[in-house]
Amino acid sequence: MEQRELEGGCPLWLIQRPGPEILSAKLWLRGGSSADPSGQRGAAQLLAGVLSRGCGALSGDALADLVEGRGAGLRCEASEDGTLLSLKCASEDAPLLLPLLLQMVSTPWLVEDQIALERQLNLQTLQRQKEDPFQVAHDQLRHQLYGAGAYGHDPLGVESDLERIGAEQLQQQAHQLGQMGAVMVLAGRIPHAVNGLLLEGVEQQRWLCSAPPRAPGPKGLKQSSLRSSRDDTEQLVMMLGTTTTPLGTREALALRLLHCHLGIGMSSRLFIALREEHGLAYDVGVHYPARLGDAPFVFHLSSSSDRAREACDELLNEWMRLLETPLSADEMALALAKFRGQEALGRQTGSQLADRHALVLGHGLPFDFADRSLREAAELTPHDLHAAAVKLLSQPSLSLCGPASAIAAAEAVWSTHPLNR
Amino acid sequence: MRSILPAEWRDKRAANPLPGLITASLPEPQRAQLSNGATVVQLDLPDAPVVCLDFWCRAGSGEEGAGESGLAHFLEHMVFKGSQQLEAGEFDLRIEALGGNSNAATGFDDVHYHVLVPAAAASESLALLLDLVLQPRLDPDDFSLERQVVLEELAQSEDQPEEVAFQQLLQRSCGDHAYGRPILGSRQALMDHSPQSMGAFHQRSYRSDRCCLSIAGPLASLAIQEQLEHSPLAQLRPAEAGGEPQPLTFQAGEHRMELPRLEAARLLMAWPLPGAADQKTVLGGDLLTTLLAEGRRSRLVERLREQLRLVESIDLDLNVLESGCLVLLEAVCDPDQLPAVRREVDSVLRELQDVDPSNAELERAKRLVGNGYRFSLEAPGGVAAMVGNSTLWGRHHNLQAPLDWLEEWDVKRLARDLIPALSPERAFCLEAVPA
Numbered sequence: 001m002e003q004r005e006l007e008g009g010c011p012l013w014l015i016q017r018p019g020p021e022i023l024s025a026k027l028w029l030r031g032g033s034s035a036d037p038s039g040q041r042g043a044a045q046l047l048a049g050v051l052s053r054g055c056g057a058l059s060g061d062a063l064a065d066l067v068e069g070r071g072a073g074l075r076c077e078a079s080e081d082g083t084l085l086s087l088k089c090a091s092e093d094a095p096l097l098l099p100l101l102l103q104m105v106s107t108p109w110l111v112e113d114q115i116a117l118e119r120q121l122n123l124q125t126l127q128r129q130k131e132d133p134f135q136v137a138h139d140q141l142r143h144q145l146y147g148a149g150a151y152g153h154d155p156l157g158v159e160s161d162l163e164r165i166g167a168e169q170l171q172q173q174a175h176q177l178g179q180m181g182a183v184m185v186l187a188g189r190i191p192h193a194v195n196g197l198l199l200e201g202v203e204q205q206r207w208l209c210s211a212p213p214r215a216p217g218p219k220g221l222k223q224s225s226l227r228s229s230r231d232d233t234e235q236l237v238m239m240l241g242t243t244t245t246p247l248g249t250r251e252a253l254a255l256r257l258l259h260c261h262l263g264i265g266m267s268s269r270l271f272i273a274l275r276e277e278h279g280l281a282y283d284v285g286v287h288y289p290a291r292l293g294d295a296p297f298v299f300h301l302s303s304s305s306d307r308a309r310e311a312c313d314e315l316l317n318e319w320m321r322l323l324e325t326p327l328s329a330d331e332m333a334l335a336l337a338k339f340r341g342q343e344a345l346g347r348q349t350g351s352q353l354a355d356r357h358a359l360v361l362g363h364g365l366p367f368d369f370a371d372r373s374l375r376e377a378a379e380l381t382p383h384d385l386h387a388a389a390v391k392l393l394s395q396p397s398l399s400l401c402g403p404a405s406a407i408a409a410a411e412a413v414w415s416t417h418p419l420n421r
Numbered sequence: 422m423r424s425i426l427p428a429e430w431r432d433k434r435a436a437n438p439l440p441g442l443i444t445a446s447l448p449e450p451q452r453a454q455l456s457n458g459a460t461v462v463q464l465d466l467p468d469a470p471v472v473c474l475d476f477w478c479r480a481g482s483g484e485e486g487a488g489e490s491g492l493a494h495f496l497e498h499m500v501f502k503g504s505q506q507l508e509a510g511e512f513d514l515r516i517e518a519l520g521g522n523s524n525a526a527t528g529f530d531d532v533h534y535h536v537l538v539p540a541a542a543a544s545e546s547l548a549l550l551l552d553l554v555l556q557p558r559l560d561p562d563d564f565s566l567e568r569q570v571v572l573e574e575l576a577q578s579e580d581q582p583e584e585v586a587f588q589q590l591l592q593r594s595c596g597d598h599a600y601g602r603p604i605l606g607s608r609q610a611l612m613d614h615s616p617q618s619m620g621a622f623h624q625r626s627y628r629s630d631r632c633c634l635s636i637a638g639p640l641a642s643l644a645i646q647e648q649l650e651h652s653p654l655a656q657l658r659p660a661e662a663g664g665e666p667q668p669l670t671f672q673a674g675e676h677r678m679e680l681p682r683l684e685a686a687r688l689l690m691a692w693p694l695p696g697a698a699d700q701k702t703v704l705g706g707d708l709l710t711t712l713l714a715e716g717r718r719s720r721l722v723e724r725l726r727e728q729l730r731l732v733e734s735i736d737l738d739l740n741v742l743e744s745g746c747l748v749l750l751e752a753v754c755d756p757d758q759l760p761a762v763r764r765e766v767d768s769v770l771r772e773l774q775d776v777d778p779s780n781a782e783l784e785r786a787k788r789l790v791g792n793g794y795r796f797s798l799e800a801p802g803g804v805a806a807m808v809g810n811s812t813l814w815g816r817h818h819n820l821q822a823p824l825d826w827l828e829e830w831d832v833k834r835l836a837r838d839l840i841p842a843l844s845p846e847r848a849f850c851l852e853a854v855p856a
């Protein structure tokens with residue numbers, strides 16, 4: 001591993017890897033959908049989509065010809081906390097393709113016609129997503145947990161806002177790319193003179209930025225609620241969740257271990273309790289993404305509507321169990337083993353390595369954060385995990401999507417369950 | 422996971438050899454047979470952080486006889502409910518306590534069970550895996566409970582209208598062939614199965630000459646051969662009859678259906694191609710589908726999404742299958758645009774029939790397909806799946822061979838041997854619109 005800095009201030013981390021002659025590059029830009037301006041929900045993702053539709057001397061078609069002609073992959077996507085540019089290519093093609101990354105963020109074309117196309121595609125995707133009851137329940141829960149806050153909308157945006165975003169708004173957004181911090185991570189076979197390659201084509205317009213600082217992120221509402229969406233489905237989708245704390249805090253590490261205990265692998269608590277012991281679901285798990293702000297911590301499952309009462313009861317009981325009972329020594333040891341295993345499994349490809357480090361550095365955390373976390377996790381006790389659960393998970397919200405009768409059954413369970421008192 | 426167009430179909434794209442650039446950094450697969458005919462293939466990746474153990478068996482849903490609908494997939498679930506040596510859940514607990522994970526997937530042709538573990542735990546994990554898969558307990562109480570889980574999986578897939586449409590496409594185009602029947606099975610059949618019928622299926626299908634153990638990762642410290650000679654794998658008997666996959670029966674045609682809860686219309690099309698045994702044609706099929714629909718400058722994406730703006734997305738995938746490969750097209754669009762989408766897809770395909778693609782288009786496709794292959798070999802799981810699946814079906818080429826075969830394709834051969842197979846009149850076409 002080697003740390004450098006690009007002219008203009010962007011930190012550059014190089015991870016040399018033996019093996020296949022492949023290069024993965026990630027440029028992580030702080031911002032993302034949580035920084036969408038008021039009335040422009042969806043702007044970060046729209047901009048991300050348009051970045052690959054022309055930059056520097058290359059039109060959108062020329063850029064696609066170059067990338068696809070080398071058999072490479074180039075993606076630009078906004079998440080809640082950042083925009084990520086990902087390039088994966090044969091090492092021999094790196095001299096041709098690496099210069100694109102900074103050209104895309106510093107000299108994007110932002111052609112109105114291409115913006116219109118990208119906007120139309122995003123609007124269509126938002127519409128199609130409504131077919132999926134999991135997506136409906138998730139969007140509903142997002143609103144319960146964050147309201148109109150920065151994490152309150154899908155990175156794709158909200159139709160009424162998205163329809164109004166044009167070139168002028170995206171120009172403003174583009175000028176701010178990287179201003180809240182950026183980091184570049186390369187993993188695999190690193191080419192010679194990599195700094196020069198990365199800066200090729202942007203010499204006249206130096207892109208100024210700095211390492212993403214450690215800074216507080218968006219907050220959650222921290223209040224319990226129930227919402228339901230009726231849908232003519234076979235199953236009832238249930239999501240039970242709350243907002244917690246940012247990646248990098250000691251409590252977040254405790255929650256990560258709870259995540260391992262509850263939702264990682266077929267020996268996990270939710271899998272055994274809901275699926276293996278009761279046969280109530282095929283798909284059951286925990287959603288706990290890394291976030292700069294108050295991350296959501298969510299149980300999810302879907303169960304046939306005629307078993308909705310039992311499934312909802314068991315799901316709420318499992319959450320209650322977290323608040324009442326610390327993990328046993330065996331459960332703690334297993335959670336730790338899974339945590340270590342996840343780390344090893346997440347280092348199999350250059351792309352995985354670059355992705356994980358870009359995320360950590362993008363959050364203003366040190367490069368060796370994962371290794372530190374492994375050491376710190378080993379020092380946590382079941383009491384620490386229980387304390388974190390009591391502090392952060394005591395007011396969950398429930399989101400339901402499914403047939404009316406199943407919703408009524410689940411709502412009846414919720415209304416009388418101790419978790420809701 | 423999409424269960425009607427199963428994830429394992431997509432896995433097989435990675436699990437089958439495709440052309441690409443050089444693979445010089447990867448060693449030759451080492452193949453061996455136990456005395457009972459069971460095949461073992463190993464590939465040493467000294468720098469990999471984990472070992473992948475991948476057990477493959479020709480026991481997909483295509484092996485199911487009358488009254489066995491869904492049994493292959495249901496058995497895959499039941500395997501994890503314990504063996505003669507292992508309690509229900511004990512396998513997962515022990516593998517995960519070793520820092521590993523496991524999973525399985527049932528396809529039309531085959532089933533595989535895979536474990537990823539640190540190298541130090543590979544030997545113990547191998548013993549656990551073979552015991553679990555080859556000596557399942559099939560406890561009646563567990564059977565009843567797990568049936569509920571499979572029924573939930575079925576219900577979950579039925580709540581995705583896109584999956585319902587894909588299943589209709591396969592049913593109508595492949596008819597009575599196994600590829601026309603859902604891997605998850607029918608509700609009634611699932612209710613009728615018993616531990617005894619499942620045990621009979623297991624005994625009939627999990628045979629020494631119908632399975633392959635594939636291992637990839639840092640293998641230096643493992644004495645695998647010796648361990649396997651004393652394992653349940655060495656105790657398997659060979660199959661009593663051939664049991665080769667039935668040739669695909671495919672019917673061109675069209676159908677229109679209204680689906681509740683659909684928000685966008687779908688145009689789905691299917692075409693048959695020769696089966697996976699004809700690897701050179703598989704490569705050609707991958708080149709052709711890539712030329713047509715991978716990337717912004719591919720013909721279908723450029724015309725329908727970029728220029729005419731008729732679709733949200735358009736995909737064309739080659740699904741590599743033993744009885745006959747299937748090329749599947751999916752276009753997502755506004756219902757009002759469906760006639761225009763159909764017209765333009767037809768137009769693009771007819772143009773291809775009339776005028777050969779350019780060399781530049783073919784070179785672009787070769788790069789994309791080649792790099793896809795190359796990228797799929799980066800992690801031990803991808804390597805183990807690829808060599809395991811190939812070996813299972815008697816394809817013993819090395820990792821470089823597909824790259825050499827790739828170079829055999831030029832535009833003339835593509836136009837002569839493959840493009841006619843993708844003409845609109847040879848397709849089954851299904852239009853799904855919101856009810």
